[in-house]
Amino acid sequence: MLKHWWKVLTAVLLFYVLVMSFMVKLxxxxxxxxxxxxxxxxxxxxxxxxxxxxxxxxxxxxxxxxQDSVYLCAEVAEVLSDGQVIVRITLPDSLRLSFFNLYVxxxxxxxxxxANAFNxxxxxxxxxxxxxxxxxxxxTAAYAPFGFPFQPVIFETIRNLMFHxxxxxxxxxIMLISFISSLRYLAKPSREMDLRALNAVRxxxxxxxxxxxxxxxxxxxxxxxxxxxxxxxxxxLVTFLIYVGYMVLRASIEDDQKRARVAAVANIxxxxxxxxxxxxxxxxxxxxxxxxGGNPGFxxxxxxxxxxxxxxxxxxxxxxxxxxxxxxxxxxxxxxxQLYYGENVK
Amino acid sequence: MIARILFLxxxxxxxxxxxxxxxxxxxxxALSTVYLCYQAFxxxxxxxxxxxxLWVIILFTAFSAVGKSFQQQARGLRLYLYWTVRxxxxxxxKVVYNMLLMTLLSVIAFGAYALFIGTTPLKAGMGGAxxxxxxxxxxxxxxxxxxxxxxxxxxxxxxxxxxxxGLPIAIPLILLLNxxxxxxxxxxxxxxxxxxxxxxxxxxAGVFALSYLLFxxxxxx
Numbered sequence: 001m002l003k004h005w006w007k008v009l010t011a012v013l014l015f016y017v018l019v020m021s022f023m024v025k026l027x028x029x030x031x032x033x034x035x036x037x038x039x040x041x042x043x044x045x046x047x048x049x050x051x052x053x054x055x056x057x058x059x060x061x062x063x064x065x066x067q068d069s070v071y072l073c074a075e076v077a078e079v080l081s082d083g084q085v086i087v088r089i090t091l092p093d094s095l096r097l098s099f100f101n102l103y104v105x106x107x108x109x110x111x112x113x114x115a116n117a118f119n120x121x122x123x124x125x126x127x128x129x130x131x132x133x134x135x136x137x138x139x140t141a142a143y144a145p146f147g148f149p150f151q152p153v154i155f156e157t158i159r160n161l162m163f164h165x166x167x168x169x170x171x172x173x174i175m176l177i178s179f180i181s182s183l184r185y186l187a188k189p190s191r192e193m194d195l196r197a198l199n200a201v202r203x204x205x206x207x208x209x210x211x212x213x214x215x216x217x218x219x220x221x222x223x224x225x226x227x228x229x230x231x232x233x234x235x236x237l238v239t240f241l242i243y244v245g246y247m248v249l250r251a252s253i254e255d256d257q258k259r260a261r262v263a264a265v266a267n268i269x270x271x272x273x274x275x276x277x278x279x280x281x282x283x284x285x286x287x288x289x290x291x292x293g294g295n296p297g298f299x300x301x302x303x304x305x306x307x308x309x310x311x312x313x314x315x316x317x318x319x320x321x322x323x324x325x326x327x328x329x330x331x332x333x334x335x336x337x338q339l340y341y342g343e344n345v346k
Numbered sequence: 347m348i349a350r351i352l353f354l355x356x357x358x359x360x361x362x363x364x365x366x367x368x369x370x371x372x373x374x375x376a377l378s379t380v381y382l383c384y385q386a387f388x389x390x391x392x393x394x395x396x397x398x399x400l401w402v403i404i405l406f407t408a409f410s411a412v413g414k415s416f417q418q419q420a421r422g423l424r425l426y427l428y429w430t431v432r433x434x435x436x437x438x439x440k441v442v443y444n445m446l447l448m449t450l451l452s453v454i455a456f457g458a459y460a461l462f463i464g465t466t467p468l469k470a471g472m473g474g475a476x477x478x479x480x481x482x483x484x485x486x487x488x489x490x491x492x493x494x495x496x497x498x499x500x501x502x503x504x505x506x507x508x509x510x511x512g513l514p515i516a517i518p519l520i521l522l523l524n525x526x527x528x529x530x531x532x533x534x535x536x537x538x539x540x541x542x543x544x545x546x547x548x549x550x551a552g553v554f555a556l557s558y559l560l561f562x563x564x565x566x567x
Contacts (some may be wrong), residue, residue, distance in 0.1 A: 186563050234521060241514030248510050252503040262500040265560045266511070271492065276552055277518055281545060 010324055013317030020163040020310045026108040028052040030102065030117070038100070038118045043089045047104065049112065050150065054085045057106035063087045065100040065118065072100070091120065093330055115152075149304050153222050160218045162310055166279075166318035167211035168236075174204040174322045176242075179271040180266035191345050192259035195337075197267055198250065199329040201243055207322055208240045235277035242270045271336030348429055354439030355446075364446070368414070376407045376455040384462035394465035400459050401483065401520055401527075408487035412444050413508040416499035417494055433565035437492070439555050441480035445489035450486035467531045469558050475530045475539075482543060483523040486550050490515060493557040498562050522546050 049062070054061055060081055065072040070102040075090040085104070102117035107331050178200035215236070216226045227233065246266050253259035310341035337343040361548060362369055383399055390396040427436060493510050498507040525543035 076448065166442050238514050238517050241517075242511075245511040245514060249507060252501040252507055254502055258500065259561060260496060261566075266497050268521065268560060269497075269556055270557055273494060273515055273547065276549060280548070317442065 003119040005318060006107065010317055010320040014321060017162055017310060017317050021159045021314075024306065025147045026051055026158070026308070027147040027150040027194055028112055029152075030104060030112050030114040032114070033102070033117055036118055036153045037089055038089060038120050040063060040091050040294045045082070045087055045089065045118075047085050047102065047114075049083050049085075049104070049109075050155070051147075052104075052112070053082050053106065054079050054104075058138055060105075060107040060197055061085065065089065065102050066103060067098050067100050067302060082091055082151065088170060089118075103265060105299045112150075120332075129276060140224045144182055146306055157221045158307070160214060161307065162314040164211065164218055165311070167207050168261055169315050170318045170322035171204050171207040171211060172278075173319050174200050174207065175271055177323075177326065178204060181238040182267040185260060185264040186268070189257070191260075191343070194263070195333055195345060196262060196272040199333055201246055201267065201324050203322060203326045204244050205240070206248075206325070208236070208243065212240065231281055232278065235274075235281065238277055239270075239274045242273060246270055249289040253255075310339065313320075347432075347435060350435050351439045351442070354431065354436060355443045358439065359446075371465070372407060372411045372451060373454055374452060375410055376403065377458050379403050379406065380455065380462055381459040381474075383459075387463065389464055389466065391466055394528055396463070397468045397527050397531060398524060399463075400456065401524055403459065404455050404480075404483060404488065405451050405516060405520060408448055408484070408491055409453055409509060410514065411447055411451055412488055412491035413498070413512070415440060415444060415495040428565070432462070432563040434558055436565070438562035439487055440496075441492045441557060444492050445485040448484035448488040449481055452480050456480060459534040466467065469531075469533070469545050472530050472533075473546070475536055476527055478543070479511040479523060479530060482526075482546055482550075483498070484520050486546060487516065489550050489554050489557070490519060493553065493560070494560060496557075519549065522549070537554060 028049060029052040030052075031048045033048070038045075041151075061076050061079065063074040063076060063085075064072060071088070075088040079085050099116040100118040100120065102114040103111060104113075107109040135280075144222040151158060180195045181193045181196035181200065185197065192299060215233070219228055219233075220226050246263065247344050248257055249266050250263050253262060279322075334345045337345055348469060383403065387395075387399070390399065400411045413428040490506065494515070497507050498511060501507050522542050522545055526539060526546070529542070
């Protein structure tokens with residue numbers, strides 16, 4: 001049992017990740033308004049929120065608009081439900097032509113914002129005419145539940161972070177095993193190193209497919225299409241195709257030793273290309289993935305503490321699972337060779 | 347070492363010229379592809395399409411020219427080279443020779459393309475920057491496909507494998523080239539476009555370094 005501690009750890013981590021990814025609620029946030037255009041005078045608009053508590057925190061709801069740090073207080077006309085509230089906004093006759101950010105604050109949810117929620121009519125600005133200033137009494141939320149951050153566009157799909165990103169980390173790690181095995185093969189040819197390289201690629205390809213699939217689903221819900229033009233997507237597809245090419249190459253050479261040698265060369269080549277494509281090129285090119293123009297990673301995702309608490313275990317868990325799969329696959333391959341060809345590897 | 351590399355390059359060129367059918371065959375391939383495109387499109391106004399089509403033609407010319415690099419070698423010659431030159435010298439000579447060949451073929455393909463389909467999107471003053479991209483691209487394909495051809499030559503299935511292994515890796519190269527040359531055609535100033543050339547150079551240098559390091563293992567047979 002002690003020998004297999006890391007397998008137990010893998011199971012525990014992934015169980016934790018699965019439970020947390022799907023059970024943790026999203027923080028409250030504003031989704032939108034029924035009509036974005038405001039007219040001079042009194043306007044009544046419905047504001048919709050997700051996971052909000054407008055009804056529960058009925059007496060503490062505060063609503064205000066903001067434009068260039070000038071605040072305009074709005075009234076709560078009627079609370080329809082926890083998720084919907086009707087607000088009454090009174091605009092003066094002369095206004096700056098601009099957009100307004102919307103803020104809603106209450107004791108339970110804290111302060112939530114919606115950028116450019118409203119736009120105002122084009123009324124020429126008369127000198128001195130400005131928004132009637134108002135100082136909102138903002139209180140922080142009474143209790144802050146453990147929730148994933150509410151991000152516009154991403155919304156609930158933020159849970160995919162625990163699956164999509166670790167798939168690529170795992171693939172990188174397993175392909176690294178393959179790369180090192182191939183290097184060791186070229187340094188000192190042995191059947192064992194060839195088997196390691198081969199089986200690592202087999203498992204790595206599974207993770208590449210999963211990475212592509214989870215990415216496609218995520219892209220569908222955030223960018224609107226299953227496949228978009230993005231340097232990281234190009235790199236991912238090319239990586240996948242290169243490793244499929246590696247498998248085809250192996251299949252096309254009869255002689256065992258020659259196959260092992262040529263495959264090792266192709267594998268080293270593939271890994272370096274993969275590194276250039278996924279880690280270096282995306283840093284310099286424009287794209288849709290977070291953190292473009294500097295970092296292909298996820299720093300700019302504002303990984304907050306609740307995400308971190310699930311994301312890091314997810315990365316470790318998935319990598320360990322990949323390693324576990326690779327070990328099993330390797331043992332199976334050794335046994336196959338022993339059974340069918342009487343070869344004794346290792 | 348340099349003398350031997352130069353000798354090897356001359357040797358390759360002499361072989362190529364002696365078997366005239368290969369070089370002429372590839373030039374013919376490029377010409378007929380261009381003519382086929384001419385019949386299909388007549389004239390092309392949109393810079394993106396004009397540029398992409400040219401790159402596809404050059405890409406396939408590269409595959410047929412460089413892809414067979416290691417295929418038609420006589421067994422005796424191989425053994426002779428194996429005993430007389432170092433593999434590093436041989437791969438450098440091969441890469442340099444293929445770069446020269448691809449430069450020539452790119453120019454031929456571009457000439458035919460200009461003749462039949464025309465150069466409408468190419469405005470005055472863009473020629474130099476566009477040509478740099480063309481030469482960079484030709485050399486990039488040559489570097490990349492030399493190693494791929496060396497790997498494919500070891501397999502039992504022959505040059506068909508060059509496409510399977512080479513096309514995926516050629517994708518990023520084509521994307522960079524396409525972006526660089528489309529930018530040129532759109533009139534983007536060179537100072538905003540040179541990063542694409544730099545990335546191309548990095549990619550090519552990486553592939554060249556790998557060829558240098560890995561080829562000795564393919565050579566040993």
